[in-house]
Amino acid sequence: MYDDTITAIATPPGEGGIGIVRLSGPDALPIAQRLFRPYKAGPFRSHRLRYGYIIDPSDESVVDEVLLALMRAPHSFTREDVVExxxxxxxLPLQRTLGLTLAAGARLAQPGEFTLRAFLNGRIDLSQAEATLDVIRAQTATGLAVAQSQLGGWLAQEVRRIRAALMDVLAYVTVVVDFPEDEVELQDVTPALTQSLRAVERLLATADQGMVYRQGVRAALVGRPNAGKSSLLNALLRADRAIVTAIPGTTRDTLEETANLAGIPVVLIDTAGITASSDPVERLGVDRSRAALAAADLALLLLDSSRPPTPEDIQMAEITLDKPTLLVWSKIDQRSEQPSAELPTLPFAHPYLLGSVATSVVTGAGIDDLARAVAQALLGGQAVVPGNAQLVSNPRHRDALDRAVNALQAAVTGQTAGVPTDLLAGDLTTAMNALGEITGETVGEDLLDTIFSRFCIGK
Ligand SMILES: Nc1nc2c(ncn2[C@@H]2O[C@H](COP(=O)(O)OP(=O)(O)OP(=O)(O)O)[C@@H](O)[C@H]2O)c(=O)[nH]1
Ligand SMILES: [Mg+2]
Known part of the structure; x- marks a missing residue:
């Protein structure tokens, strides 16, 4: 437990209906009482609201009319006394109230320090602390469900369960190594190790999908001038974001906007139609388009379905050859053929072509199909989130699971090959430490600093 009391404005800057100054620490209530004048006299009870005023003690002036909430330790977010x-x-009311709490003896909180205290005081583990930030920053309902699920502690529980099983094996191995003269009955630990390995692998298998929901992905719209890229961006965003005209070369600069495509936050990047033009402004745009494509996870290659592919189309298609690509046949409302008529095929093989969709921004045909196709492409064909949203979604957790898998594989291989038992203890310790990084049981202060510095002040 800490002996100092921290304070911060917990709500975002700007104007709002209410704003909250939060205090946490042993002197949270005494400090608040130095500036709070209750409307009616009476005791301060935990989890009860008191109505009153913030008074500047230097001149007795009223700073604001407020509600005070007291949450006594350990029944609070930080497990310390908390006053909101x-x-x-x-x-102004918030800054002045904050200033008065500082003058009354509180210290300004560091970014994430309330959550850090919740972690260090054992109310939540590190994966739950990280999940609070994910909840705040969630960009889609599915992303929020994944974050809430992690906040609920399923990952911490699962990791602890696996660590406990490994601890049993380690205890046994240590006895065998340290007291060989004792007649410890030799057991085969391979089944126990294999079981733990499979459990970690199952967690790891959810990570690619989980990270897509948490972090989102980048998809670049590419195609020759006038193919309909900006129109498609607007249709996917359901907003008139990009300028659309019948003049080829309308989009000069790349433009980014986040769309929610089947629960995945997808940053769509509209690009300038790449041409061999000598117009210097357009050439700059073209360079940016290439850069946008290079930094994207997925290319949406647009081809105008109402006319046969041109050499420019082929040139465009070629620059997508090293990217996972979805082919979009645009303007199907303008095709002279029957809607059921076959669309032309690409006149060459694309090694990463994931599928094709025909769209029209005029009739709306294919727009939802395209959103689903993008989600399918990004999730490796498994677009279904489990009902409990239990997905590993943090690269730090994935990295730790990866190292645990490697160490456990080495342990299993070693056991099978009859490697001496004391070497097994090393692999087991490596695996357990890696898993402990997820829950925060085996992390150093540097890592904690890095993690919590990404939080906002007041969280
Ligand atoms: N009928 C029809 N017209 C479309 C469709 N999509 C785009 N267009 C038209 O095609 C023209 C070009 O559309 P844009 O979205 O500006 O094309 P772009 O690929 O962004 O073009 P640049 O910015 O020049 O590279 C405009 O006149 C659009 O109205 C469609 O689905 N159906
Ligand atoms: Mg455009």
């Missing part, structure tokens, strides 16, 4: 002062949500 709900002020009017303007910069």
């Amino acid at each position: 002062l709900s002020c009017h949500g303007g910069p």
Whole structure:
């Protein structure tokens, strides 16, 4: 437990209905009482609201009319005494109230310090602390479900269960190594190791999908001028974001906007139609388009379905050859053929072509199909989120699971090959430490600093 009391404005800057100054630490209530004048006299009880005023003790002036909430340790977010002062949500009342808590003896909190205390005081583990940030930053409902699920602690429980099983094996191995003269009955630990290995592998197998929901992905719209890229961007966003005209070369600069495609936050990048033009401005745009494509996870290659592919189309298709690509036949409302008539095929093989969809921004045909196709492409064909949303979604966790798998594989291989038992202890310790990094049982201060510095002040 800490002996100092921290304070911060917990709500975002700007104007709002209310804004909250939060205090946590042993002196949270005494400090608050130095500036709070209750409307009615009476005791301060935990989890009860008190109505009153913030008073500047230097001149007795009223700073704001507020509600004070007291949450006594250990029944609070940090497991310390917490006081929340709900002020009017303007910069001045909040800044002045904050200033008065500082003058009364509190210290300004570091970014993420409330959550850090919740972690260090054992209320949540590190994966739950990280999940609080994911909840705040979730970009889609599915991303939020994944974050809430992790906040609920399933990952921590699963990791602890696997660590406990490995601890049993390690204890046994240690006895065999340290006290060989004792007649410990030799057991085959391979089945226990294999079981743990499979459990870690099952977690790891969810990570690619989980990270897509948490972090989102980047998809670049490419195609020759006038293919309909900006129109498609607007249709997927359901907003008139990009300028659309019948003049080829309308889009000069790349433009990014996040769309929610089947629960995945997808940053769509509209690009300038790449041509061999000598117009210097357009050439700059073309360079940016190539850069946008290079940094994207997926290419949406647009071909105008109402006319046969041109050499420019082929040139465009060729620059997508090293990217996972979805082919989009645009403007199907303008085709002279029957809607059921076959679309032309690409006149060459594309090694990473994941499928094709025909769309029209005029009739809306194919737009939802395209969103689903993008999701399918990004999730390796498994677009179904489990009902409990239990997916590993953090690269740090994936990296730790990866190292645990490697160490456990080495342990299993070693056991099978009859490697001396003391070497097994090393692999087991490596695996357990890697798993402990997820829950925070085996992390150093540097890593904690890195993780919590990404939080906002007041969280
Ligand atoms: N009928 C029809 N017209 C479309 C469709 N999509 C785009 N267009 C038209 O095609 C023209 C070009 O559309 P844009 O979206 O600006 O094309 P672009 O690929 O962004 O073009 P640049 O920015 O020049 O590279 C405009 O006149 C659009 O109205 C469609 O699905 N059906
Ligand atoms: Mg455009």
